[in-house]
Amino acid sequence: MDLPVLWFAIVAAFFVGYFVLDGFDFGVGMALPFLGRDDTDRRVMINTIGPVWDLNETWVIVAGACLFAAFPEWYATMFSGYYLILLLILAALIARGVSFEFRHQQKHLEWKRRFDLMIIVGSALPAFLWGVAFGNVVRGIPMDAGHNYTGTVFDLFNPFALLTGVATLLVFFTHGVVFIALKTEGEIRVRARRLATRAGVLTIVVAAAFLVTMALERATPTSLVLSVVAALALVLAVLCTVWGREGRAFTLMAVTIAAVVLAMFTAVFPDVMPATNDPANSLTVANASSGTYTLTVMSWVALVFVPLVLAYQAWTYWVFRKRVTRAHVTAAAH
Incomplete structure (x- = not known):
């Protein structure tokens, strides 16, 4: 394997890590209005990701840094063409992070409602827009011979990209609700399991439409096999949720x-950004x-530091592995 191919695989791996980890953070944030019947419920939900959400977010920083260093042309084309989308994602992530830190600074319910709204929007918007961005990577964008994006921002919101955005939003939502069921006890766990089952059915339908459309849009034998794996894992995850196997459902x-x-x-x-107007410009x-x-x-740097990062993240999840309950949250408040 030559170095460009190796780093293509490494960049892909970092984005996998980001979407798996920050994906359930997004899902927890989006689930606040559906499972948070009172402030204690919402605090329980937020506390399930409280020790890890900022660590999960660092994966996208590393992915972006690797993209910049290993594939500067790809980085330049993507960040210039997707400027508005990435700016909205950044603003949403900042709003969500600020809300996690500030919602508990005042006891007034209106104060907390405003920050809860920021968490919801700051979770749903990136979950959707990341799908739009990567949908356009698969579909391709118009570029000139200098690899400059020649379309408009409205061209990025094409039917396939919008379908991808809805699919990622629903997958992350289901992922997050399953995580809530895994990390809580009592009534909220039961309600989370029920919501995950209902959301999972809708997610299966939309995800199936996306996977079929992606196969028709652009496919290789490897991508088709991976799509089948994704479909089977999603169906099994929903079934495990029904059976009360939250750990297996989360893994799936x-x-x-x-x-x-x-x-x-x-x-x-071997493309990283296909050109829709002329394949020679890809x-x-x-x-x-x-x-x-x-x-x-x-x-060499990755060989040294990536295992350290993985070990630290695994240790963090092990330390905060216990379930969060209403009693724990109430006791901490006093």
Whole structure:
């Protein structure tokens, strides 16, 4: 495997990590109005991701940094063409992070409602817009010979990209609700399991439409196999939720997201950004990558630090592995 292909795989792996981990954060935030019957319920839900949400978000920073260093042409085209989408994602992530830290600073309900709304919007908007962005990676965008995006922002909201956005939003929502069921006890756990089952049925329908459309839009044998894996994992995740196996359901949801992301990357390979107007203008792994020296240095750095990051994240999840209950939240408030 040559270095550009290796770093294409590494970038894909970082995005898999981001969408699996921050995906359930988005789902928890979006579930606030559906499961949070009172402030204590909402605090329980937020506390399920409280120790890890900021750590989960760092995966997208690392993914963006790797994209910038390993594939500067890809980074430049994507960030200039997707400028408004990425700006909205950034603003939403900032609003969500601020809300997690500030909602408990005042006891007034109106104060908390406003920050809860910011959490909901700050979770739903990125969940949808990330799907729109990656839908356009699969579909391709119009580019000139200099790899500059030649379309408008409205062209990015095409039917396939919108379908991808709805699919990612629903998958993340279901992923988050399953996580709530996994991390809580009592009535909220029962309600989360019920909501995950209902949302899961809708998610299966939309995800099936997306996977079929993606296969018709652009596909390789590997992406087709991964799409089948994603579909089976999603169905099994919903069934495990019905059976009360939240741990298995959560694992299967993670497999679903990972398989879908990898299917999207392998569907375009060896392109990284296909050009819809002229295939000669497409960005590929070869013409978008940095030089051999840069990729070699990055490879040695990744070999040292990626295992450390994974070990630290695993340790964090182990430390905060226990379920969150209303009694714990109430006791902490006093």
